Amino acid sequence: MINVEKDVNGIEGLCIIEPKVFGDARGYFMETYNENDMKAAGLDYKFVQDNQSASSKGVLRGLHFQIHYPQDKLVRVVSGEVYDVAVDLREGSKTFGKWAGVLLTAENKKQFMIPKGFAHGFIVLSDHAEFCYKVTDFYHPNDEGGLMWNDPDIAVEWPMPEGMGPDDLNLSDKDKVNWSYKEYLQKRANL
16 A cells, blocks of 8 residues: 655656555554555556665765666665655656655655656765665666756755755765756757
């Protein structure tokens, strides 16, 4: 049993999924993925790989996308909390260049369904977070592109971790040199 909020922030295809949680004094149980429930909600995906990452407070990963081997992603947090963002890069989409974000925490157990054609990233708001995601294609290391997390034309409203500002964030060397949105628009025809 799942509850699905479709078209998050008016962006077709983005969904927030809340699984049914059965809890008592001993703890809780939930199904993190059930193919039948997903299909009944109109979400028919074949996942081929599960990934997990751990990050500390202030780590920002993204905004990443795949160029020739796009992936649908079902993301969730098993420890801590992150703010997760998807940017619509689907050719011909009426919401092209728009973004949506959702707070994912171990406590709220929400999941974010991000279809192919989106850039994706997240920022860790807690001291530590473990992030899990299912994908519909295998990882191809030379197929990744990226947009600057703070691009003014996309204007993601990232919440900052307590006691931190934008200059305190921890980005990979790769993410420090991601394309601007304008650069992406110029290059996308040749990708």
